Structure formats: structure tokens, C-alpha cells
Amino acid sequence: xxxxxxxxxTAERLKAQLNRRHFLALSxxxxxxxxxxxxxxxxxxxxxxxxxxxxKVDKNINLFTWADYDDEELLNSWGGxxxxxxxxxxxxIQKLAAAKGSSGYDVVVPTGVFIPQMxxxxxxxxxxxxKIPNFKNLDVAYTNQAWDQGNQYSVCKDWGxxxxxxxxxxxxxxxxxxxxxxxxxxxxxxxxxxxxxxxGNLCGLYFWANGIDWTTEDPAHLDAAEDYLVNTLAKHxxxxxxxxxxxxxxxxxxxxxxxxxxxxMGYIAHEGAGGDPADYSWALGxxxxxxxxxxxxxxxxxxxxxxxxxxxxxxxxxxxxxxDLEFHGxxxxxADIASLLPDDLPYADMIFFEDAQVATMHAGAVNSAQDRLVxxxxxxxxxxxx
Amino acid sequence: xxxxxxxxxxxxxxxxxxxxxxxxxxxxLVPVVLIIFYSFGTKIPGSAGRTEFSPLTLDRYRDAIKxxxxxxxxxxxxxxxxxxxLCLIIGFPVAYFMAIRIPARWRGIFLGVLIIPFWTNFLIRxxxxxxxxxxxxxxxxxxxxIGMRDSNxxxxxxxxxxxxxxxxxxxxxxxxxxxxxxxxxxxxxxEASKDLGASRLKTFLQVTLPLCAPxxxxxxxxxxxxxxxxxxxxxxxxxxxxxxxxxxxxxxxxQAQNQALGxxxxxxxxxxxxxxxxxxxxxxxxxxxxxxRMRKVDIPGTRxxxxxxxxxx
Amino acid sequence: MVRRxxxxxxxxxxGAWAAIVLVFLYLPILFIVVHSFSDSNALTRWGxxxxxxxxxxxxxxxxxxxxxxxxxxxxxxxxISVVFGxxxxxxxxxxxxxxxxxxxxxxxxxxxxxxxxDAIGLQVWFVExxxxxxxxxxxxMRSLFxxxxxxxxxxxxxxxxxxxxxxxxxxDALEEAAADLYATPRRAFFQITLPLIFPAxxxxxxxxxxxxxxxxxxxxxxxxxxxSTFPLYVFGKVRSVLxxxxxxxxxxILLATLVALGSVVFVLRRSGDSSSEIAATLTGGG
Numbered sequence: 001x002x003x004x005x006x007x008x009x010t011a012e013r014l015k016a017q018l019n020r021r022h023f024l025a026l027s028x029x030x031x032x033x034x035x036x037x038x039x040x041x042x043x044x045x046x047x048x049x050x051x052x053x054x055x056k057v058d059k060n061i062n063l064f065t066w067a068d069y070d071d072e073e074l075l076n077s078w079g080g081x082x083x084x085x086x087x088x089x090x091x092x093i094q095k096l097a098a099a100k101g102s103s104g105y106d107v108v109v110p111t112g113v114f115i116p117q118m119x120x121x122x123x124x125x126x127x128x129x130x131k132i133p134n135f136k137n138l139d140v141a142y143t144n145q146a147w148d149q150g151n152q153y154s155v156c157k158d159w160g161x162x163x164x165x166x167x168x169x170x171x172x173x174x175x176x177x178x179x180x181x182x183x184x185x186x187x188x189x190x191x192x193x194x195x196x197x198x199x200g201n202l203c204g205l206y207f208w209a210n211g212i213d214w215t216t217e218d219p220a221h222l223d224a225a226e227d228y229l230v231n232t233l234a235k236h237x238x239x240x241x242x243x244x245x246x247x248x249x250x251x252x253x254x255x256x257x258x259x260x261x262x263x264x265m266g267y268i269a270h271e272g273a274g275g276d277p278a279d280y281s282w283a284l285g286x287x288x289x290x291x292x293x294x295x296x297x298x299x300x301x302x303x304x305x306x307x308x309x310x311x312x313x314x315x316x317x318x319x320x321x322x323x324d325l326e327f328h329g330x331x332x333x334x335a336d337i338a339s340l341l342p343d344d345l346p347y348a349d350m351i352f353f354e355d356a357q358v359a360t361m362h363a364g365a366v367n368s369a370q371d372r373l374v375x376x377x378x379x380x381x382x383x384x385x386x
Numbered sequence: 387x388x389x390x391x392x393x394x395x396x397x398x399x400x401x402x403x404x405x406x407x408x409x410x411x412x413x414x415l416v417p418v419v420l421i422i423f424y425s426f427g428t429k430i431p432g433s434a435g436r437t438e439f440s441p442l443t444l445d446r447y448r449d450a451i452k453x454x455x456x457x458x459x460x461x462x463x464x465x466x467x468x469x470x471x472l473c474l475i476i477g478f479p480v481a482y483f484m485a486i487r488i489p490a491r492w493r494g495i496f497l498g499v500l501i502i503p504f505w506t507n508f509l510i511r512x513x514x515x516x517x518x519x520x521x522x523x524x525x526x527x528x529x530x531x532i533g534m535r536d537s538n539x540x541x542x543x544x545x546x547x548x549x550x551x552x553x554x555x556x557x558x559x560x561x562x563x564x565x566x567x568x569x570x571x572x573x574x575x576x577e578a579s580k581d582l583g584a585s586r587l588k589t590f591l592q593v594t595l596p597l598c599a600p601x602x603x604x605x606x607x608x609x610x611x612x613x614x615x616x617x618x619x620x621x622x623x624x625x626x627x628x629x630x631x632x633x634x635x636x637x638x639x640x641q642a643q644n645q646a647l648g649x650x651x652x653x654x655x656x657x658x659x660x661x662x663x664x665x666x667x668x669x670x671x672x673x674x675x676x677x678x679r680m681r682k683v684d685i686p687g688t689r690x691x692x693x694x695x696x697x698x699x
Numbered sequence: 700m701v702r703r704x705x706x707x708x709x710x711x712x713x714g715a716w717a718a719i720v721l722v723f724l725y726l727p728i729l730f731i732v733v734h735s736f737s738d739s740n741a742l743t744r745w746g747x748x749x750x751x752x753x754x755x756x757x758x759x760x761x762x763x764x765x766x767x768x769x770x771x772x773x774x775x776x777x778x779i780s781v782v783f784g785x786x787x788x789x790x791x792x793x794x795x796x797x798x799x800x801x802x803x804x805x806x807x808x809x810x811x812x813x814x815x816x817d818a819i820g821l822q823v824w825f826v827e828x829x830x831x832x833x834x835x836x837x838x839x840m841r842s843l844f845x846x847x848x849x850x851x852x853x854x855x856x857x858x859x860x861x862x863x864x865x866x867x868x869x870x871d872a873l874e875e876a877a878a879d880l881y882a883t884p885r886r887a888f889f890q891i892t893l894p895l896i897f898p899a900x901x902x903x904x905x906x907x908x909x910x911x912x913x914x915x916x917x918x919x920x921x922x923x924x925x926x927s928t929f930p931l932y933v934f935g936k937v938r939s940v941l942x943x944x945x946x947x948x949x950x951x952i953l954l955a956t957l958v959a960l961g962s963v964v965f966v967l968r969r970s971g972d973s974s975s976e977i978a979a980t981l982t983g984g985g
Contacts, residue, residue, distance in 0.1 A: 062924030067939035076760050082925040083761055085935040094643045097434035100826055102833035104924040121434045238543045239625030243939040246741050251521035251538050273744050371431055374642045382454040385629025386461060400798040402790035406783045406855060410805050414852050417820025424823065480720050483713035503724040505956050508913035509930045510949040513941065514727030517734055520743040615813020618915050622937050632815040639819050652816045659811055
């Protein structure tokens, strides 16, 4: 399951594109169109956007997604969405499964590795890619992933990674690896640490720091992780917070495990409040860290599947995708994204990674250890609150 | 109009309560029984939250009393009981002041002023404490300006913040029943006690206090019951320290997809609450018996069924 | 001659204590109102004065939807609570019998059961029942139906007790007289009993309304797509980023609540209650 995303070639291409972003921005859309034509594999003319079904689509859907994950203005420009949010894939799956096909949601945004379980639980319905012509706008590196070959059930929304952000006025020794991170938790950051509020990310901390593949199913590894997290780490944790960026820069934590887009929001908020960005350091965890991709998928029994397809097509439009990216700060996987971005995109290096960084990222897995991970997570939470 | 009046309908006496009966059976009793049933089940491994019931087992209760979960239950009870007592200590003087020490015409206004915060949205007034307690907020800066602290305040995401939050949220529920009871006290009783030579303290201890026992018990219950099940306040203010039993139940349902274990924890939480209520009932019964023996005269209105009064709260 | 009340140290210190408690109760509300005018992207940090958030409030479709949902749920569930609770309260006060004990026991259980237990029970049960609980086909309420049902359980129990307490405090002579004067039971109910318990119904309805507006847990577990309420929206934001638009929305809701509260007090005063009685009624003190 490792290295399923972004072959080296793509990463290099991406980097090259980023480096010549200004040039491309100046040279305008011609280059972009040419590039698109080169890698596009469908008959439709580039630039065709909007409804594929002649505008007769009912533009009211129920979106079940993560908090603060899309530019609401953008969504409202498509039509009427009602949005409910969840805090983890487990939560989304539980809610869909509990409703036994009558959840009433149209679109859900699961992380890639959870898709096989959702398919086997019959929670997703197959996509009709002919209704999503903008699918071609996606970089091929982000299509046809191991968890959903042929994009039968899902298309890429965006992808990102996990690292940490800290107040370097308090933590003066640079933190580079996850082992450093854990040492800082037990040391200068004790009681002032937040960790991500999902089972995978919490247990990942231990595996990444100790050189264990975080897709491990070995009971001994899982027991060791539980022992460390419950008996050692828990008492140093101040909060389980999946969106610590802004809270961190308000002085509530000194060290936070964070997703790149959220950490970026923290920087932007800090600067917006007149703070000095140099007060905080951000790094992807080393030597290895997470790679996740969230995906648009249509819920089984969706009341409005046509609307759902139309919405996904809308959001895969190049301009819309970039607007969304500027809001959430994650790479939306558009082909030739560099030419689409505005010049002044702040903290672009937190959105786009160098290939050396990408090489350290590995996707998780949903396997026989899943129940155990959730159990460890619950036990750690209980221990942290004791 | 010209028919002879029927003094009583042929309908049974509980007819008017029938809609409620049906409603409670369908949407309260059955769901609660269902949860008790689920607590004897087992999660099907690897499934997204499906539960099997053959065989029925007590294993979920064994899981629920493992130290990791049991510690949270203990903490929930500690925060709830401390919070309830704090509400009583903070609220009683206020209710006493309002009901007995200020002129009657001011009482309504004072009460109105007390009610307004209580009618503000629960979640919003809890979140408001995040602003008040923010390390970079006004309060923090002010405390540093006047030299009371030399660094940012760090109260958010601690047990102290949870304790503060629950006292804040439930304090009005203590003050109101106390006020109502104290307000209905006949001043004549206190006057009589004074005229008969009792000191003020003795009057307070032997007349006022026993007479307001029903109000105290109502207040204790009104605060303790919702507080012990509340996990929202703790989730907003407590961070990792804000792990209440209610949150464990929610998490088992929402995250762990283990409805059986969530149900078992829920049943234990309910059991603990009933246990505390039973203990309070016994203590208050004993307390009254002692007071009664200490007292020479019987004061009307201090006997009666306090629990019944309390549920009327 | 008005005799001056003797101001002693005990009264003074009690008064001081009451003042401190009032400051404690109002401090967070003051902060919320102030921060609704904060020119900052984060709720907890002050960033200079602006009224922009009030304008943005009306552009935020999701926020508007959830506020609308909250008021709809409250508007649907409080009459259910008032009707069910009112009838049961009258029955308890005027037609006690062997059934009373069991019924009161259920009421007691409802009052002591933590919300989360109701919530998970209803979630599991609604899926079992299916029908209107999983399909948005219910007239008027649409997807709000399960939440409305859930909210009315606790509230109707509270209304029952308020009405019972109110009736227990009233002599039944008037009702007897009505019957003696050949009023039909129906007429006696509408012309005598109903006006008598009206303050209790009003107060109970108002309490049910606020309980519903405040509710997070039941809504979270019984909610359907499109039924997200304002507290659920806010609770979601707690887990991500809180912005001052929530403070602006809360300030407006607070104003609306004050107006509602004020008019209820006005109505109760017209019906002849003293301020203490109003207070007792409004706080559910019976």
C-alpha cells in the first residue's frame, strides 16, 4: 500500500512547474491549454464547464464532509448545499452504516484508504464518469489509486500530509523527526501538546517515531503502541484537536500535530493578527509520515445522484478547484496546477511538497488492525482525561 | 347544554395522560430498553458498527470497568458532585439575599437579571468562556498589566476550566428553586423564633435551613442530573482533560462503531446517577431525622416527601 | 412613614456576593457581544471594531439554514410538549389514581436519564422503525421530524410537572362550580381550567422552546441531512475554527430571546401574577 501516490516523475514535474510559476502566469493560458490537450484523454473541448445535463439538474444536495473544508461562497455559487460535518472517517462511516442506506446524504468525502471498507459495507454507489467530464482536469497521478482502481467510486478532492507546528520561542531545539516530537511532548512541551483527533494519526505517532510501518497488523507492535500512548504520552497531551492551527497561534498549545493545510491556516491567522510568522516552525514529520487523499464519493441511496455528479463536476472545474485550494490549503490534484495559481498564494510551500518530501510519505491502511487502533485511541483519550 | 351534566366521563382517569404515555413508551422506554439490550451484545469485528446478540454476554461491562474507562466515570462523578456542591455554596447566599434581604418590589427585577444569562444559548455561553480564558485575551492581558501574573493565563483545556464551565452553566438551576422556596417562607416563623429568644444563627440553622430543605434538594438534583450527563461543556473547555463518561459513550457510537460497549458505558453512567440520587435521598432523610430530634417544636411543612417536591422542581 | 431597613454587615456582604455572582454570570455574555464586533478572523482574539460580521451573517447560507432549522424545531416541538405535558399535568392533578405512581416514575426516569442515553437509544430505534424517521417525507417538518420528536420528550415531562404544580396550587372549586352550573366537561375545560393553567402552559412552552434551541446531543444523534441546527453548526466549529460571525448570530438570538422573555413577563403580569410568581413559573419552580 505504500508509495501508491505520485510517482517520482510527477513530483518532479510538479516541482518544476512550481519553480516556473511566475513565468507560466505571465505566459498565460496558452501553455496551460496546450499542456491539457497533451495529457487530456477525452473528446470534450477543454474549458467546457458547468452542467453536463443541460441545466435541468436539481441543484440541491446534502454534503457530508469535514469541518471547514470548502470555500462556502464557492459551494453556494453551484446551488443549494446543506452541509453536515464529521470529525473522522470512522464517524462518517458509522453514521452512514447506522442509517442502513437511508442516510439521505448525497456526497461524502472519505479518505482513500477507507474506501474499500465503505464499498464492502455497501455505503457508496458507483460513479458515472461520463457525467463528470471535468474528471479529465485531474492529474493522472491522482487518479486510479490502489484503493479504487479505475475511479469507480471516488475522485480526488485533495491530498496532504501530516507534520507538526510549534512555538519556537518555547521549544528552542528544532524538531525534525517524530521521535523529536515525542521527546518534546515529554519535555518542554509537556501539557501543552495537541495531537490529531483520529485513531490513525494518533497511533501513527508511535509507529513513525519507532521505524514501524504504520500499516502494521502485528499485535506486538500494536500492544507496544498502546503501552506507550496510554502510559507515557497521554498525560502530556492537552487536547485532541484535528484543527489546531489557529488555536496554536492563539497561545493555547506550544506544539501541535497538524495537517499541512490547517497549519497553514494557523500561520495566516497569526500574521493577520499582527504576529510574526517566524515565531512558529512547521515541518513534515520525519523520517516518514502520512500521505492521505480525500475523495469525493456518492453515497449509496443518495436522493439526488444527478445533482451529486453535477456538483463533483463543478468542483473539478479548474477555476473552482483553485478557489477551493486557496481556501483549504491542500493540493487539489489538478493537472498543471502551477499555471492556475495566483502569484501571491501565501505559504505555497506548505501546499506543494518537494519530491524528496513526497518520498517520505506513506498512505495508511484499513486492515485487521483497525478495531485495535480505535481501541488504542479511545484508551489514550480516557487516560489523557484521567 | 340541557343534558344532565356528567360529573365524570366514562373515560378512565388516566385518559388525559394517554398521549404522553404512548409517547414515552414509543420514544423513551423502548429506546432505553434497546440500549440495555445492546449492552449485552458484541461488535462484529471489522464491521462498521454492526452488533451481534448471540450469545448475550456481560463482557461489555467487563470492558467498561477496565481502569481506562472506569477512571473517566469516577472523574465524571467527581466533577459533577464538586460542581453541584459549588453551585449550592455559591448560589445559596444569592437566593437568600434575593428572597429575604431585598425589598419585594426589587425581587422581580433582580430575578429577571439572573434569568437572562440562563436564557442565552447554552453552547454559546460555554464558548464565551473560551474568549474570556484565552491566553491572548483581554483577561489574560489585564492580569499581566496589573501585575497579578507574569505570563499568559493557561486555564483553557484543563479540569479547572471544565469545573468553572459546569458551575457557570448550572448555577441558575440551583438559585431558582432555592429562591422559590425561600420566597415562600413565612417571615412570621422567623419572627417567632426571634421572639422566643433564639439567636439569629440559631434561627437560621433551626428554622430557615430546615424549611428550605426541599428547595436545596430540588436544586441539588436539578444541577446534578444534567451536569453528570453533560459532556458538551467539557468538550468545549476541557481539551484532553474534558473526557466525561457521556463523551465516551458518544465516542463509542460515533468513532469506535462499538455500540455494545457504548451502551454498557451508558447504562453504567445512568446507574451511577441513580446511585448518587439514592445516597442523597438517604442522607437527607437521616439529616432531617436528626434535626427533628434536636428541635423541640414541630414546624409544619418540614416533613413531607422531599423527593416528590424535588421532582416537581 | 417608611421605616428604613437596617443595613447590616450581613446584608452588605450578601449583597456584595450577589453582585460578584452577577458579574460572573454576565462576563462571558459581555465578551460574546463585544467580540461580535471584532475585526479578526478568530473569535477569541480581538482585532479592532467592525460591524462586518453582522453583514456577513446574511450572506452565510449555511448559518442562516441552521438558525432557521433551530427555530423550526423549537416551534414544532414546544407545542407538542405543551399539549402532551399539559394534558398529563391536568390528569395528574385532577384525576389521580393507581396509575399516577407508574406515570410519575416514568417522568422521574426521563428527568434523570442523561441526554446521551436518550440520544443513542433514539438513533438505534429510529433506524429500526424506519419510515418517517429516515425519509424526509413528513409534511411540514420534513427531515426535522426525528429531532422534533426527540426534543419533545424531556420538555413534555417538564411541562407535565409545571402544570401539575400549578393545578395543585389551585382550588378546584371553580371547576366544581362550573360543573354545578351545567357546563359540559369540554366547556369547563376551555373556559375554566385552561385559563387557570395558562401561565404554566406559557412558561412550559417557553422552557421547551429554549431547551430545544440549546440542544446539541439529541440533534447530533437523531439528525438527518439538512436538519443541522444552530448548536450543531456551532459545535462543529468548536472542533475547527470559531469566527466572530457566531458571536454576531448569538447576539441577535439573545436580543430575540430578550424580546420573547419580555413579552411573556408582560402577559403573565397582565394575568395578575406577582413578580415572584412569574419568576417561579418561568424557572419551572411551579
